[in-house]
Amino acid sequence: MISLGIIGTNWITEQFVRATDITKTFALTHVYSRTEAKAESFIEDLEKENIKISTDLDAFFKEDFDTVYIASPNALHFSQAQKALENGKNVIVEKPSTSTIQEFTILEKLAHEKGLYLFEAARHIHEPIFKKIEEVVEKHRDDLSGATFSYMKYSSRYDAYQAGKNPNVFTTKFSGGALYDLGVYTVYDAVVLFGQPEKVDYDAEFLDSGVDGSGALTLKYSNFDVNIIIGKTKNSYMSSEVYFGRDTLLLDNGGDINHLDWADDNKNITDIPTTKSENPMDSEAREFARIMTENDHASYDKLLQYARTVNRILEQARTSAGIVFDADEEK
The missing domain is CATH 3.30.360.10 (Dihydrodipicolinate Reductase; domain 2)
Known part of the structure; x- marks a missing residue:
């Protein structure tokens, strides 16, 4: 199985970890949380043992695991995914993966340069x-x-x-x-x-x-x-x-x-x-792991194109409505 680190200790990260257990695709080895108590409670609820906890993000990404699953607030996705890719981690990031199409383009380019995978977790299409x-x-x-x-x-x-x-x-x-x-x-x-x-x-x-x-x-x-x-x-x-x-x-x-x-x-x-499926994230966990294990770049490129198009449409939509994010001012 593929070693997995997660960012966030909420219901969706729990659901994803349970999906990986069912499908035997990823093995949780590391958890990042802002507080050790939350991480410990999360691990206990999952009935896991020997999981490494980090409360410092830089230290977390220096740990020895293959792929990170990011389920933090939307605005944090970009910086966390960027840091993960820079540290040689494959990335699965909850949708939408970025606040702007510019951010998505940066991540896509970085993943390509590093030879890593960048998945947007739109679980229902799988x-x-x-x-x-x-x-x-x-x-x-x-x-x-x-x-x-x-x-x-x-x-x-x-x-x-x-x-x-x-x-x-x-x-x-x-x-x-x-x-x-x-x-x-x-x-x-x-x-x-x-x-x-x-x-x-x-x-x-x-x-x-x-x-x-x-x-x-x-x-x-x-x-x-x-x-x-x-x-x-x-x-x-x-x-x-x-x-x-x-x-x-x-x-x-x-x-x-x-x-x-x-x-x-x-x-x-x-x-x-x-x-x-009883767990709606089973299929995406299975598909992401399959693509990585088989190096199925045709399927990966298709998913990446979907993500790129969706993120562009989201930005076009909110621009047409006059919705301005703080992330827009950081361009």
């Missing part, structure tokens, strides 16, 4: 259910006439924000907001299924902090539009859809996809059989 969506879209591509993707989920941190606190996910300092949290899933949906759009426009609903609480994103392609609805300040139970003229592919969600149906012109709805 799941079997998404592969089934790709099959359906490809089969009916000649009739493709657009899509609507919806992902709106009331944030567990929004109450704190309304109470006058300053959660990272709702600040420009940490590159927060709906687009860069939930929207990235739906942009991945569009890019993987339809490619790069010709035009991007985002109409955002702003919070006082300067980030978007929700919004409507339009991706214009040559023959159709993709409409995206996202939000962190409200809940929506709207399904997502891909249109093929008279027929429609129904997704129960634009980000966390659990069920697929096919609806015909007569309103007959047919279930599309597929599978869903």
Whole structure:
């Protein structure tokens, strides 16, 4: 197995480590946390032993492990990934991997120069259910006439924000907001299924902090539009859809996809059989490890192109809406 260091001791890092245990792909050996107590509690919850703890990031990257998984606040991704690559570590970084396309370009160039891997962890595109969506879209591509993707989920941190606190996910300092949290899933949906759009426009609903609480994103392609609805300040139970003229592919969600149906012109709805892992990060852990072990550069280049396109669209979208991150001023 590939030795793994992680940055962050939150629920998503725990989920990723458990996925690597199930798939027997990566072996956790090192943990970085700002406090030793948090790291110890995290390791204890995972029932792991002999894990090296670091509270100093420079010291952490000098340790002997192969790959780092980064799940810190968005604005920290770039500097941490850059430092990892400079120290010879392969990088798996949660989406979005950077705050700006300039940052992404720097990381991509550095990874290439060092002969290392840089993965953006968009876990849902690796799941079997998404592969089934790709099959359906490809089969009916000649009739493709657009899509609507919806992902709106009331944030567990929004109450704190309304109470006058300053959660990272709702600040420009940490590159927060709906687009860069939930929207990235739906942009991945569009890019993987339809490619790069010709035009991007985002109409955002702003919070006082300067980030978007929700919004409507339009991706214009040559023959159709993709409409995206996202939000962190409200809940929506709207399904997502891909249109093929008279027929429609129904997704129960634009980000966390659990069920697929096919609806015909007569309103007959047919279930599309597929599978869903109990741990949604199983498939990406398996695929990243496979690419690294087999040196499958064709698959790697494809994922890198997706990530590059998605990060460019995210920046174009927030620029069109007038969303400015602190990271923009650091260019």
